[in-house]
Amino acid sequence: MNAVALTTLGIEIGWGAALAIKTLVILLIIPAGALILGYVFLLKMMSHMQSRLGPMDPGGFHGWFQLIGDGLKFVQKEDLMPDGADRKVFAGAPAVVLISTFLVFLVIPMGPDLVVKDLDIGVFYALAVSSLSVIGILMAGWSSANKYALLGGLRAAGQLIAYELPLLLAVIGVVIQAGTMSLNGIVVAQQQQSIFGIDWIGNPYILTQFVGFLIFLIAAQAELTQTPFDMPVAESELVGGYHVEYTGFRFLFFFMGEYGTAFAFSAIAATLFLGGYALPWVDGDLANWIGPLVLFAKLMLVAFLMFWARFTFPRLREDQLQAFAWKFLIPLGLANLLVTALFKVAF
Amino acid sequence: MWEQQVAFWIIAVAMAGAAIGVVRANNVVHAALFLIVVFAGSAAQYILLLAEFVAWVQVLIYIGAIIVLFLFGVMLTRAPMREERGKLDNSQRLAAAVVALFLFGVLAVFLVDAFAGTELRFRDSMVEVGSAASVGESIFRQFVIPFEVVSMLLLAALVGAVALARRD
Numbered sequence: 001m002n003a004v005a006l007t008t009l010g011i012e013i014g015w016g017a018a019l020a021i022k023t024l025v026i027l028l029i030i031p032a033g034a035l036i037l038g039y040v041f042l043l044k045m046m047s048h049m050q051s052r053l054g055p056m057d058p059g060g061f062h063g064w065f066q067l068i069g070d071g072l073k074f075v076q077k078e079d080l081m082p083d084g085a086d087r088k089v090f091a092g093a094p095a096v097v098l099i100s101t102f103l104v105f106l107v108i109p110m111g112p113d114l115v116v117k118d119l120d121i122g123v124f125y126a127l128a129v130s131s132l133s134v135i136g137i138l139m140a141g142w143s144s145a146n147k148y149a150l151l152g153g154l155r156a157a158g159q160l161i162a163y164e165l166p167l168l169l170a171v172i173g174v175v176i177q178a179g180t181m182s183l184n185g186i187v188v189a190q191q192q193q194s195i196f197g198i199d200w201i202g203n204p205y206i207l208t209q210f211v212g213f214l215i216f217l218i219a220a221q222a223e224l225t226q227t228p229f230d231m232p233v234a235e236s237e238l239v240g241g242y243h244v245e246y247t248g249f250r251f252l253f254f255f256m257g258e259y260g261t262a263f264a265f266s267a268i269a270a271t272l273f274l275g276g277y278a279l280p281w282v283d284g285d286l287a288n289w290i291g292p293l294v295l296f297a298k299l300m301l302v303a304f305l306m307f308w309a310r311f312t313f314p315r316l317r318e319d320q321l322q323a324f325a326w327k328f329l330i331p332l333g334l335a336n337l338l339v340t341a342l343f344k345v346a347f
Numbered sequence: 348m349w350e351q352q353v354a355f356w357i358i359a360v361a362m363a364g365a366a367i368g369v370v371r372a373n374n375v376v377h378a379a380l381f382l383i384v385v386f387a388g389s390a391a392q393y394i395l396l397l398a399e400f401v402a403w404v405q406v407l408i409y410i411g412a413i414i415v416l417f418l419f420g421v422m423l424t425r426a427p428m429r430e431e432r433g434k435l436d437n438s439q440r441l442a443a444a445v446v447a448l449f450l451f452g453v454l455a456v457f458l459v460d461a462f463a464g465t466e467l468r469f470r471d472s473m474v475e476v477g478s479a480a481s482v483g484e485s486i487f488r489q490f491v492i493p494f495e496v497v498s499m500l501l502l503a504a505l506v507g508a509v510a511l512a513r514r515d
Contacts, residue, residue, distance in 0.1 A: 086376075089376075089377075089380065119399070120399065120400075120478050120479065121399065121400055121403060121478075121479050124400075124403055124407070124479070125403050127407065128403045128404075128406045128407035128411060129406065131407060131410075131411030131412070131415075132406070132410060132411060134411070134415050135383065135410070135414065135415060135418070138415065138418045138419070138422065139380070141422070142376055142418070142422055150422060153422065154419065154422055154423060157415055157418070157419045158419070160415075161412070161415065161416075161419075164411075164412075181479060
């Protein structure tokens with residue numbers, strides 16, 4: 001991704017160096033994204049919405065020190081492992097979750113040339129690797145040798161299976177309209193297509209796939225186990241669910257995985273429905289330079305919607321949660337798919 | 348070409364090791380986790396053969412769905428924390444070995460018979476063959492009737508499962 005930026009500066013880099021730079025950038029994006037979302041939404045927005053004064057205090061100015069303090073606290077904590085735990089699986093689980101997050105970022109384009117690998121089947125790949133995090137969650141829940149953790153893991157798995165389908169159905173609508181699964185191709189399609197002949201701003205799919213956008217946001221919310229879909233981690237009954245036995249650095253891994261994935265899903269939603277890195281009337285080299293900023297702005301907008309729902313809705317009961325997926329979201333997704341396909345054939 | 352050979356053997360050895368782990372594990376959950384390595388290895392082999400779409404379908408379906416259902420089922424019913432030495436064993440070891448050897452023999456004979464001496468030479472133009480577009484085209488154009496038959500079979504299995512599980 002930086003290859004282009006560097007080449008425009010007149011620096012040639014080899015294949016190996018490019019790979020190293022790409023890997024490093026992605027490795028930095030996950031904690032950075034987790035920090036940004038945690039800071040802006042979890043601390044600032046939630047504090048304002050729920051009138052919490054605590055996070056406004058540390059460090060003086062608007063509580064800027066809060067997250068750094070939290071990070072220091074996590075690093076100091078003792079690394080605990082329950083007595084009956086399955087040691088290898090217990091230690092491996094946070095890594096599986098984080099690797100799944102890492103793999104999703106590989107296909108998200110931040111500019112026409114700023115993408116690690118523009119896979120032909122980009123969206124499909126992103127959904128395939130994001131589904132791997134369930135295995136990490138099940139591993140964590142089982143290996144902790146704790147009833148609450150196991151219950152949390154099972155609930156998470158049942159929920160992720162149920163909401164994977166609407167997520168895929170919502171994406172298929174976009175894929176039909178764009179005629180490609182490559183994320184870069186979807187961005188270009190949104191730039192070049194028109195809505196019934198009006199091509200003033202192209203065709204951001206949030207306008208023509210609004211139902212798909214809503215389904216995607218709801219399903220992503222469930223995939224991230226955020227309120228109102230937080231039965232798997234419900235603090236008041238499961239004391240934290242699958243990560244109840246994790247402390248210190250390993251818990252930090254789960255935290256980064258959760259918020260890093262929220263960052264990734266916001267980026268995918270921004271790419272699929274809001275035109276990604278593209279702005280109307282901007283292309284060429286300029287798009288490469290401002291692309292990351294544009295994508296970041298759109299991503300924060302999507303993340304704002306997701307966290308807004310998180311901070312204001314009460315938790316759904318397990319049966320309500322399952323019924324909502326199977327009896328409402330999936331039929332709606334199928335209907336959306338049918339209508340999209342009809343329009344695609346008719347026009 | 349030698350890079351592909353090296354990669355193939357590394358992945359193949361890892362897969363075989365994990366497969367032995369699946370049958371030798373004394374804990375069902377461990378066996379399922381070993382199975383993930385086997386499936387991931389076969390996805391990697393698909394990528395080596397330029398079948399990129401099939402590879403990620405393998406990841407989504409086998410690792411993302413089937414293994415998750417395995418783990419889900421095992422944890423919902425037993426969730427054994429300790430090793431269950433002897434419990435997972437049965438008296439059909441010999442029969443299983445005979446069947447496995449027989450299957451290996453049949454597969455080996457047919458594969459050698461069909462592909463002995465053929466060498467795949469990968470060219471850039473061959474990437475197209477493994478793409479989602481060409482896979483979709485061959486499924487929904489050339490092989491549409493087998494595809495529909497398979498989907499009928501799956502539907503029948505689904506209806507049967509619901510009928511068996513109903514309690515009223």
